[in-house]
Amino acid sequence: MSVAATSPEALPRGACPTLPAPMATGDGLLARLAPAEALTPAQAAGLAALARDCGNGILEVTARGKLQVRGLDPAGAGRLAEGVGALRIAVREGLGIETSALAGRDPAEVFDPRLLAAALAEAAAAAGLAARLAPKVSIGIDGGGGLGLAGRDLDIAVSPAGAEFRIEAAGMTLGRTPAPVPAVLALLERLAAFGPRARMRDLVAAEGEGALGAGLQPADPREAVPGEPVGRHMLASGWALGVGLPFGQIEAETLEALADTAAQRGATFIEPAGGRALLIGALDDGGADGLADWATAAGLIVDAGDPLRRVEACPGAPACGAARFATRGLARELARDLAGLAKGRSVHVSGCVKGCAHPGRAGLTIVGLDEGAGIVIEGTARDMPARIVRFDELASAVRGFLESSRG
Numbered sequence: 397m398s399v400a401a402t403s404p405e406a407l408p409r410g411a412c413p414t415l416p417a418p419m420a421t422g423d424g425l426l427a428r429l430a431p432a433e434a435l436t437p438a439q440a441a442g443l444a445a446l447a448r449d450c451g452n453g454i455l456e457v458t459a460r461g462k463l464q465v466r467g468l469d470p471a472g473a474g475r476l477a478e479g480v481g482a483l484r485i486a487v488r489e490g491l492g493i494e495t496s497a498l499a500g501r502d503p504a505e506v507f508d509p510r511l512l513a514a515a516l517a518e519a520a521a522a523a524g525l526a527a528r529l530a531p532k533v534s535i536g537i538d539g540g541g542g543l544g545l546a547g548r549d550l551d552i553a554v555s556p557a558g559a560e561f562r563i564e565a566a567g568m569t570l571g572r573t574p575a576p577v578p579a580v581l582a583l584l585e586r587l588a589a590f591g592p593r594a595r596m597r598d599l600v601a602a603e604g605e606g607a608l609g610a611g612l613q614p615a616d617p618r619e620a621v622p623g624e625p626v627g628r629h630m631l632a633s634g635w636a637l638g639v640g641l642p643f644g645q646i647e648a649e650t651l652e653a654l655a656d657t658a659a660q661r662g663a664t665f666i667e668p669a670g671g672r673a674l675l676i677g678a679l680d681d682g683g684a685d686g687l688a689d690w691a692t693a694a695g696l697i698v699d700a701g702d703p704l705r706r707v708e709a710c711p712g713a714p715a716c717g718a719a720r721f722a723t724r725g726l727a728r729e730l731a732r733d734l735a736g737l738a739k740g741r742s743v744h745v746s747g748c749v750k751g752c753a754h755p756g757r758a759g760l761t762i763v764g765l766d767e768g769a770g771i772v773i774e775g776t777a778r779d780m781p782a783r784i785v786r787f788d789e790l791a792s793a794v795r796g797f798l799e800s801s802r803g
């Protein structure tokens with residue numbers, strides 16, 4: 397079986413690549429999948445083998461916790477789709493509904509968000525909503541556990557409010573209800589009627605949260621719960637270890653070895669987590685320590701304070717044909733400098749103005765342009781650079797900038 401490639405231009409505006417409809421990128425086709433459940437270590441190792449055999453051996457976990465396989469050709473994309481089926485990895489389709497990577501395992505949760513997510517997915521599918529909404533419309537179900545959904549760009553969020561459910565639209569608290577599924581469906585219907593490309597922030601701006609929350613009871617705003625997956629997380633029994641992937645990528649051989657090592661230490665699940673990480677559990681104390689040591693030696697991140705967590709970089713050259721320079725070498729150099737030089741500053745290194753790794757603002761953005769490397773302060777890869785320098789003087793120019801803005 398082979399599948400048809402879809403160029404970014406051919407995709408509907410804002411559409412995302414999927415397993416059956418991969419997207420053409422600079423290093424071949426990219427297929428994205430959202431596993432419906434956590435992977436077993438054997439499934440993770442099997443997926444790594446598929447990435448090596450069908451693509452260029454690079455896998456990614458996105459900021460929203462989806463898996464990507466890179467460097468496919470049409471025949472390889474077809475074999476990947478078949479292989480995923482053979483591994484019995486069920487893939488979520490339809491409306492984007494996100495839960496914590498620890499959903500159902502977090503002892504601090506007030507309710508199991510997976511059940512509400514499933515009920516909502518079923519109701520939305522019956523109403524044919526996914527086809528009538530912008531592809532990036534996303535709903536977050538936060539069960540109230542210790543690993544939250546902070547930092548996600550959610551159109552609608554549902555979270556516990558006493559014995560009821562708080563409903564938010566574009567980050568604004570609308571109110572609470574005992575019946576969240578009809579409330580969310582009603583909001584989605586209004587959003588679909590507003591326009592097929594509309595996001596909830598557009599609807600809130602047009603109608604106001606008061607009108608959208610009519611019929612709901614007043615509720616306090618949700619407490620912000622950090623969404624940082626890297627590090628240890630307590631489970632009802634044992635621990636989950638969050639392992640960050642530098643720039644969201646892992647090589648197939650490393651993922652295979654990670655899955656084998658995790659299984660040897662008793663882990664039964666490997667869950668892709670929002671924030672470009674893998675959550676692995678359940679582990680006892682010794683197992684978590686041992687796996688953390690192994691992951692560190694393999695170049696993965698087990699400390700949420702690691703400066704590499706503050707640096708975003710797209711694949712860059714030579715992986716992407718649009719890139720003007722090798723982004724990741726510079727990003728690693730900058731991460732080494734960041735600990736001492738750029739307190740709290742986020743850094744984005746982008747091979748071109750598309751800004752694939754981080755569409756939003758960053759403290760410092762370095763972007764590849766035809767005329768050289770642009771340095772953008774507090775902006776995005778598309779913003780006007782404060783300076784443009786030659787690529788061969790970029791590293792020293794950025795270091796000079798960080799030193800001058802130290803403190």
Ligand code: SF4
Binds near residue numbers: 713717720747753
């Ligand atoms: S931002 Fe990076 S990955 Fe995206 S198109 Fe440009 S060079 Fe390629």
